[in-house]
Amino acid sequence: SQQGEEDPQALSIQEGENATMNCSYKTSINNLQWYRQNSGRGLVHLILIRSNEREKHSGRLRVTLDTSKKSSSLLITASRAADTASYFCAYLANQAGTALIFGKGTTLSVSS
């Protein structure tokens, strides 16, 4: 399976703390994306990092990509209760054409 793996599967933190989620993938990629899903609803695109980039920031989000290790991490700084959701990495594998391949996701719970 080309499906990515995410770690940890679940994460519980307090408001104000940072949350780090990791994603590993199995094939060469053009880019890697992170999506958020609130309680079984649709996914929302958060950020995209291209294969020639090592780090990217967007607001409280910081994404890193290490193509030699086939891994990426998503850091959410100063977490808020509204950040409670599931987070998925997704990538467009060269061999898979236009299909996004998703990781299993990390469920983040932020308590106030």
Added chain:
Amino acid sequence: KAGVTQTPRYLIKTRGQQVTLSCSPISGHRSVSWYQQTPGQGLQFLFEYFSETQRNKGNFPGRFSGRQFSNSRSEMNVSTLELGDSALYLCASRGSLESYEQYFGPGTRLTVT
């Protein structure tokens, strides 16, 4: 712009029946993809349509089919429903084939009894 809409939002069907789900992409978006989400398998790609043509298909049986109309609206059909087809079906659109970001609808929750 209005977002991606999916109808119906919830559906209960019996084994052996068939079902049709509908997706309207963001205005101007010509690419529509469908995904199945289950607790066991996670998010899995079903197929993508662009300008009424299927461009890519995931590893699903032939019971799963789709189509896209000239206005870019898409439908997905599942025939001879099985219990394992119970899932959240998500539709996503993107502005062009060169655009990687996908915009997802709220999904259709299908329950097969």
